């Protein structure tokens with residue numbers, strides 16, 4: 522059969538080829554002094570540019586979200602079709618289900634063998650990585666950093682952590698048992714040596730996988746993107762990662778010179794230096810010596826105000842987090858209200874404990890439909906976010922969008938439009954103008970403009 526190539530096809534092909542080659546040329550692997558492997562820019566990259574985009578080697582929807590997100594396209598959906606065999610995988614429609622089947626077939630048998638138990642996210646992801654590596658059609662030749670070279674950190678981790686990982690490794694073996702008669706031989710012949718041992722594979726997965734989040738930055742799954750595991754951490758990074766489905770996009774949030782190292786943040790950066798270092802050491806096995814850590818940047822601002830007053834807030838946090846995890850919104854809001862009015866002006870809004878409480882009060886008010894309260898709390902956080910996120914950051918953009926939506930709903934139209942414009946300044950850089958989140962934001966801005974015009978014409 523002759524395939525007729527239309528002009529459109531040729532253009533698309535050329536465009537894609539150019540995009541890929543330009544993108545591949547934008548970053549390269551190098552040895553970063555003091556950090557080991559890393560990635561650097563091969564040419565000047567401007568703020569807002571896409572540096573790299575990638576599909577995962579393997580990914581899965583997290584257990585917590587398994588009933589709300591399509592296991593194929595990672596879209597949130599009210600009603601999902603359930604796989605009749607494992608009763609775990611769920612899809613938006615039969616098209617997604619059919620497309621997912623080649624990847625789900627083996628997994629489905631494993632899931633059934635474990636019922637009514639379900640494997641943890643990392644066990645499921647590790648198994649999916651094995652299936653992907655065993656699938657010969659799955660060529661990943663362009664990878665900058667093959668899985669075989671990924672660090673497992675098994676030698677440097679605490680005995681306690683090692684034991685936890687050993688338990689996961691046993692669960693992985695149990696999970697794969699059904700398929701092992703077929704897998705065992707294939708694994709030795711097709712998998713690199715360091716990936717055959719389940720403990721080492723699980724260790725690699727836990728320190729190299731990325732959380733896949735939706736537009737609102739809510740966690741939806743986990744995935745392994747081998748080339749991007751090379752990126753080192755910085756508490757003030759020059760790049761951020763955003764997702765569209767499972768597609769990961771790495772974008773520059775600062776201007777980057779050729780030869781400069783590309784960095785991302787592995788953790789939430791709006792916390793004290795000691796807390797960031799502790800988390801990075803426990804989870805990723807290194808001590809951060811970035812500029813922010815070495816200068817303890819913003820620590821005194823985060824701890825500003827009367828110490829005995831903010832200690833009360835600090836001590837209350839674990840209990841409040843628990844209420845939040847239980848979705849006990851009324852009790853959460855009541856406690857936050859009480860504590861925040863008790864400390865009053867003795868603790869400024871910039872104090873990190875006060876900020877966390879204010880954010881929780883915002884969440885609780887939204888859940889309870891108390892829009893005026895939500896807006897009041899949301900507005901308090903904005904000047905603080907501006908100080909703590911000097912570069913465009915998705916968390917800051919999404920917070921502005923939340924406040925803008927509240928203002929829009931409460932018909933503070935001019936304020937809403939202003940807030941949405943500020944959100945757009947950030948999101949066009951972190952997400953680009955073609956991301957669904959930005960499309961949604963631009964539509965909200967149009968609605969505001971139309972409502973403002975309507976209001977002024979009817980008042981005339």
Ligand SMILES: [Zn+2]
Pocket residue numbers: 591592593594595596612613614617
């Ligand atoms: Zn789907």
Ligand SMILES: [Zn+2]
Pocket residue numbers: 604605606607608609610625628629632
């Ligand atoms: Zn299934």
Ligand SMILES: [Zn+2]
Pocket residue numbers: 755756757797809810811812813814815
């Ligand atoms: Zn740091």
